[in-house]
Amino acid sequence: MTVHIQAEKLCVEFPIYENSHRSLKNTVMHLSTGGRIGMNANQHPVVRALNEIDFEIREGDRVGLVGHNGSGKTTLLRVLSGVYAPVRGRLSMSGRVASLLDVSMGMDPDATGFENIYLRGIMDGLLPAIIRAKTDEIADFTGLGDYLNLPVRTYSSGMLLRLAFAISTSVEADILVMDEWLSVGDAEFSEKAQSRLDVLVSKAAILVIASHDPKLIAKVCNRRIHLEHGVILSDEKLDPVASDAAATA
Amino acid sequence: MAETDKFAVQPHADATSQQQAHSLEHWRSHTGRNDIITGLRAMHVWLALGWHDIRQRYRRSVLGPFWFTLTTLVMVGVLGFMYSELLGQEISDYLPYLGIGMVVWQFISTAANEGCNAMIGAGSTIKQIRMPLTTHVCRMVWRNLVILLHSLPVVVLLMVFFGHSLTLEFLLLVPGLLILMLNAVWSGIVFGILCARYRDVMPIIGNLFQVGFFLTPVMWRASDLKERAWIADINPFNHLIEIIRAPILGTPIMLEPWLWSLALIFLGFAAAHYLMVRFRERVAYWL
Numbered sequence: 001m002t003v004h005i006q007a008e009k010l011c012v013e014f015p016i017y018e019n020s021h022r023s024l025k026n027t028v029m030h031l032s033t034g035g036r037i038g039m040n041a042n043q044h045p046v047v048r049a050l051n052e053i054d055f056e057i058r059e060g061d062r063v064g065l066v067g068h069n070g071s072g073k074t075t076l077l078r079v080l081s082g083v084y085a086p087v088r089g090r091l092s093m094s095g096r097v098a099s100l101l102d103v104s105m106g107m108d109p110d111a112t113g114f115e116n117i118y119l120r121g122i123m124d125g126l127l128p129a130i131i132r133a134k135t136d137e138i139a140d141f142t143g144l145g146d147y148l149n150l151p152v153r154t155y156s157s158g159m160l161l162r163l164a165f166a167i168s169t170s171v172e173a174d175i176l177v178m179d180e181w182l183s184v185g186d187a188e189f190s191e192k193a194q195s196r197l198d199v200l201v202s203k204a205a206i207l208v209i210a211s212h213d214p215k216l217i218a219k220v221c222n223r224r225i226h227l228e229h230g231v232i233l234s235d236e237k238l239d240p241v242a243s244d245a246a247a248t249a
Numbered sequence: 250m251a252e253t254d255k256f257a258v259q260p261h262a263d264a265t266s267q268q269q270a271h272s273l274e275h276w277r278s279h280t281g282r283n284d285i286i287t288g289l290r291a292m293h294v295w296l297a298l299g300w301h302d303i304r305q306r307y308r309r310s311v312l313g314p315f316w317f318t319l320t321t322l323v324m325v326g327v328l329g330f331m332y333s334e335l336l337g338q339e340i341s342d343y344l345p346y347l348g349i350g351m352v353v354w355q356f357i358s359t360a361a362n363e364g365c366n367a368m369i370g371a372g373s374t375i376k377q378i379r380m381p382l383t384t385h386v387c388r389m390v391w392r393n394l395v396i397l398l399h400s401l402p403v404v405v406l407l408m409v410f411f412g413h414s415l416t417l418e419f420l421l422l423v424p425g426l427l428i429l430m431l432n433a434v435w436s437g438i439v440f441g442i443l444c445a446r447y448r449d450v451m452p453i454i455g456n457l458f459q460v461g462f463f464l465t466p467v468m469w470r471a472s473d474l475k476e477r478a479w480i481a482d483i484n485p486f487n488h489l490i491e492i493i494r495a496p497i498l499g500t501p502i503m504l505e506p507w508l509w510s511l512a513l514i515f516l517g518f519a520a521a522h523y524l525m526v527r528f529r530e531r532v533a534y535w536l
Binding site for chain 1: 271272273276291293294298374376377378379380533534535
């Protein structure tokens with residue numbers, strides 16, 4: 001089986017529970033009185049973030065998601081990374097997914113750098129032996145040296161980002177899900193980081209990235225999906241020649 | 250459409266062999282159906298996370314988790330001294346009885362209350378990476394078991410100090426603690442999911458366990474109830490405490506508490522499994 005993502009009539013809705021709705025009271029009242037109150041009690045306002053979208057992403061696709069704030073880009077990325085399941089419709093994926101949505105996710109400020117590397121690793125489901133093998137490589141890459149033995153709350157924000165970046169890009173994935181292109185650190189580190197990210201992206205069979213930067217999309221993507229109000233406005237192939245031109249322009 | 254249909258994630262064929270070597274099976278691709286088993290089996294994850302919590306909490310404290318040891322010593326000492334007189338009991342018998350009951354009750358009620366917060370508290374993680382929800386519950390249970398294991402030895406030492414000796418039945422403590430732990434796991438899953446959806450469940454559970462303390466033979470003995478002994482007989486907490494207390498105290502081992510505790514595990518996990526199958530994928534939306 002090849003790496004692919006397929007969505008059919010994919011719907012994601014967020015129910016809004018107000019205080020009065022979120023409590024047991026209304027459910028109990030619903031049971032005891034039925035009728036009108038019950039109707040109100042069960043009708044929560046709903047935000048439909050993705051509305052019956054269909055798409056298929058195949059191996060080799062580099063998909064750029066574009067759209068205004070609130071158009072559903074991040075929600076779609078979260079659906080792809082397995083956090084939100086479709087409320088209706090169908091999503092099938094094959095391949096190992098890695099998501100770089102929030103790089104500093106799960107960082108514990110009071111834990112040391114090494115502890116954070118380990119904790120993040122086990123939360124990703126990696127076996128301890130694999131994490132240990134990776135630790136040296138991650139530690140090397142951050143260039144933080146002995147700082148890794150100190151609690152990360154003592155780090156500067158730049159150092160924290162270095163560590164977070166090194167940890168979250170140490171994955172191996174068939175499907176890579178990203179929210180904006182990551183860029184971190186001072187000039188020297190930034191260059192190192194870019195080449196690491198390039199390698200990661202080139203190894204992945206599928207890349208899905210949300211971005212507000214048209215130049216970036218033109219540079220790294222070969223397909224652009226335009227989302228607006230939770231529906232796909234356009235889904236077009238990007239001409240590699242044109243994108244090369246755009247990148248150099 | 251069934252939950253599994255909506256969210257079918259098949260590991261990549263080539264990746265499967267690699268994946269087994271690198272990461273846990275079903276870690277990401279689990280569904281509500283195998284969330285509990287996948288979570289329970291990933292022991293090294295919740296052992297590490299729970300242990301990390303303990304270290305975190307006491308990182309800058311000199312006594313660390315031994316604060317629990319000290320607190321237990323003081324509480325049991327003072328209460329034992331007072332209530333043995335009030336209830337007209339021999340302090341050397343009453344103190345170990347009270348001590349074990351209190352320590353186990355502390356575990357039960359803390360696990361229940363923290364269970365209510367298990368999903369809500371792990372909300373930011375749940376909304377970032379997919380892993381079995383059961384992991385968050387096991388982490389909490391293990392953390393509280395570590396605390397229990399810091400307090401229980403004090404009581405055993407007090408008992409020996411008062412001239413009692415341990416019997417061979419003491420070994421039953423091991424299955425007893427395992428049963429206690431599993432009961433905490435299912436209740437954490439059930440309470441955790443319910444509380445994520447209905448925020449009023451938390452104070453309800455809190456109140457129930459507050460009242461429960463007085464209905465459970467911790468400070469008094471079931472035999473004191475005389476004609477109303479059924480209150481203790483139908484109280485599951487009583488049985489859960491008894492499977493720990495009897496082996497330590499060396500009192501006769503009854504079958505009834507063990508059967509109750511095992512039945513509770515089966516019923517509880519059935520309920521937890523039902524909630525997982527139906528609502529595993531909804532929890533992220535409720536947080």
